Amino acid sequence: MMRKMNVAIVGATGAVGTQMIKLLENSTLPLDTVKFLASKRSAGKQLSFKGETQTIEELVPDSFEGVDLALFSAGGGISAKFAPEAVKRGAVVVDNTSHFRMDPSVPLVVPEVNPEALRKHNGIIANPNCSTIQMMVALEPIRQAFGLNRIIVSTYQAVSGAGNQAMEELKQQTRDFLADKPLDEWQAEILPCGGDKKHYPLAFNALAQIDVFAEEGYTNEEWKMINETKKIMEDETIKVSATCVRIPVMSGHSESIYIETEKTATVAEIQELLSQAPGVVLEDDPSQQIYPQALNSVGKKETFVGRIRKDPDEEKGAHLWVVSDNLLKGAAWNSLQIAETMYEMGLFK
Amino acid sequence: MMRKMNVAIVGATGAVGTQMIKLLENSTLPLDTVKFLASKRSAGKQLSFKGETQTIEELVPDSFEGVDLALFSAGGGISAKFAPEAVKRGAVVVDNTSHFRMDPSVPLVVPEVNPEALRKHNGIIANPNCSTIQMMVALEPIRQAFGLNRIIVSTYQAVSGAGNQAMEELKQQTRDFLADKPLDEWQAEILPCGGDKKHYPLAFNALAQIDVFAEEGYTNEEWKMINETKKIMEDETIKVSATCVRIPVMSGHSESIYIETEKTATVAEIQELLSQAPGVVLEDDPSQQIYPQALNSVGKKETFVGRIRKDPDEEKGAHLWVVSDNLLKGAAWNSLQIAETMYEMGLFK
Structure with a gap:
């Protein structure tokens, strides 16, 4: 059994991020800490997670220090810039944007369909388009x-x-x-x-x-x-x-x-x-x-x-x-399901 | 040139009938009289045609005495019962319901597509389904x-x-x-x-x-x-x-x-x-x-x-x-266009 996980949600205030937070509250992942990251504009805002008030932090490269899993849903530009920073700091990224989807080195995964592709990941897993x-x-x-x-x-x-x-x-x-x-x-x-x-x-x-x-x-x-x-x-x-x-x-x-x-x-x-x-x-x-x-x-x-x-x-x-x-199977749920599937497959270090 | 035409609209108060009346006001057909027919429930109601108030009459078989063209849009049951009565009295029927569409003796016509099929009519022409x-x-x-x-x-x-x-x-x-x-x-x-x-x-x-x-x-x-x-x-x-x-x-x-x-x-x-x-x-x-x-x-x-x-x-x-x-090309306009095309082709007696 792996130690408990530190999770970061990037784009916590968006339509998908909001669903992601609700799903994470009931996830089978063993959580240690969860941090919520967003643009400077949203930083400082508060939200509720498992009944506790949490403050949204500004997204910077060092946000990912000590993070095991980073769930990105804040636009392709943000993923392009910050996903490699998260990987560099040891996090696994599940990215809900289109940025990495067609990259041959990035698995594009629907857990019911091609979970085995997760084994080939290099730090980033792409969540397909909702449709x-x-x-x-x-x-x-x-x-x-x-x-x-x-x-x-x-x-x-x-x-x-x-x-x-x-x-x-x-x-x-x-x-x-x-x-x-x-x-x-x-x-x-x-x-x-x-x-x-x-x-x-x-x-x-x-x-x-x-x-x-x-x-x-x-x-x-x-x-x-x-x-x-x-x-x-x-x-x-x-x-x-x-x-x-x-x-x-x-x-x-x-x-x-x-x-x-x-x-x-x-x-x-x-x-x-x-x-x-x-x-x-x-x-x-x-x-x-x-x-x-x-x-x-x-x-x-x-x-x-x-x-x-x-x-x-x-x-x-x-x-x-x-x-x-x-917003669920098309985005937030499929992303979290990828993380849960990776956990069950023992793919988190 | 044919004498002016007597036209009847069956189902004058419905969504299609309302459009039919508007289109008929600007039709190229040479109109003599226009009568508006509907169920007993709607009979007696008034509507405006070319700026004049007209009273809706109750639909009965003899409504079609002297009518040259009857435009039906009041449901398949009404067409089944009254279209033959109209034809018996010498009217040409353009029926907007599905009742006669697949009848081999009834032309099913989109004027841009198969106007020649109109020549084979036996009194009734079916207007196809809107879609x-x-x-x-x-x-x-x-x-x-x-x-x-x-x-x-x-x-x-x-x-x-x-x-x-x-x-x-x-x-x-x-x-x-x-x-x-x-x-x-x-x-x-x-x-x-x-x-x-x-x-x-x-x-x-x-x-x-x-x-x-x-x-x-x-x-x-x-x-x-x-x-x-x-x-x-x-x-x-x-x-x-x-x-x-x-x-x-x-x-x-x-x-x-x-x-x-x-x-x-x-x-x-x-x-x-x-x-x-x-x-x-x-x-x-x-x-x-x-x-x-x-x-x-x-x-x-x-x-x-x-x-x-x-x-x-x-x-x-x-x-x-x-x-x-x-409501227009899908129903009222295609019906009236059939009548105008028949007129241009000299198909009214």
Whole structure:
């Protein structure tokens, strides 16, 4: 049994950091100390952890002295600068940003899917993109049993993935709508993407842009789903294509996933498989109108799967409707679960 | 030149009927009289047409005496009972319900796509399902130029397609959310489908059910998209599969459409084609964050297409994001456009 662990949370005040703290309060990790790190702006603020008041400290390289585990969720720039500093001081970093995900020396891990990749870490483990994680949880059992040739996914993503301010913006637009305020007077300064030039209202709308546009007309979010899927499944030959869309939902990403399997699989076989798959809750009974819903997923760690159907015109094609809390399994929980899994595997020194 | 026409609108007080009246005020059809028909409950109510007050009459078989054109949008049961009565009395019926759509003797028409089918009518012409229409407007030019082997669509559908009461329900749930009312106290009595057993909240949610569940785990809405596409395109060999989802949008259906063409087509070729296609507005410039949005489509007759991209792993695969006002091109406008097209083709006796 390892000694108790010193943990640091970087980005403690953000939408993901807040969830991380709640989860850490109930974690199976044996905790010694926990410190909360944030930018100079948030330093000095107080928060509650296990009933005790804690003060947020300013993030500096020496913050990581004596830290065993550092959970980062404060933007790619912060991770780029400070994750190596944490590693240098002996910490294991689980990074929730996209910065290290495609680095060949960094494992990209969904614990239900590729825990063995954790053994190859060099100090940093990357947490995949929220929309990728829940898709992997649902599809890996199918890939193992029937093979997977192809994935075509359309997402219905919640606004909490864009942070607390984006959630407030959606609420304000919603109030504006109910007050019959003309559309051109709605405040839109963040969505679809804080770092981009133009901003559009999300309330009572669907925005087919998440993150900025990149190569070949795809957004970064779409490329993340494509590239991360191939890395996590360790198979460059799977065809993957994605359309990522933000809808006016606070938390809970939904995904309409189309797959083509290698071997033919019946609906009953896929249902049976997923009913026993780790991290999956099967909610699939059309006769009782049972299917996953974003609102029902909030606060839960599992990935919910339903609407499993065969393509009427393609023997090896099938649909799934996959829903999960993007702040939990999509971010905070998967990060902490990586740490717990590493602990169980004896990977902390 | 034909004499002026007598027109009847059946279901004048509904969400679609209201739009129908507005459009008819500006129609190119030469109008003599216009009568508004509805159930006994709505009869006697007044509405305004071209600045004059009109009284809604109760729908009975003899309502159609002397009527040249009857536009039906009052539910499948009403169409089943009264459309034949209208035809018997010499009227041409354009029916916005699903009742006659798959009847082999009834043309199912999107004027930009298959106007010639109108010549084969036997008194009734069916208006396709809202989500099918906008997909046909966007895909038919591609089918003609490059051939079309396959369609996989995921929809993001607005609540106005479920009627005025459903819109009110969404508004009330939205108020409940903003007032921090617990989820289990939100009123949900209509959505996802008025005629089904269970009802769920739509505010800040995504419901993967539109209409009731039918064969093979597909909903009726999904089967409509599949079957109507093959009928309108007059090609049983096109592979079509669909996932239909209601999202908290008032009006404007969005669709994430994946296609596989027969011949290889570049993005530039598809853009060029659609920029000149009837009824299509191309909104596709990622560098300027230009893509179709539900909120921008409201009140417009066109179908907006953007996010055109090739599948990175499949030479003949491509994505499109297709948006249109479901009450206009998806319902009232397509119905009236059918009538105007028939008039131009000399199909009224």
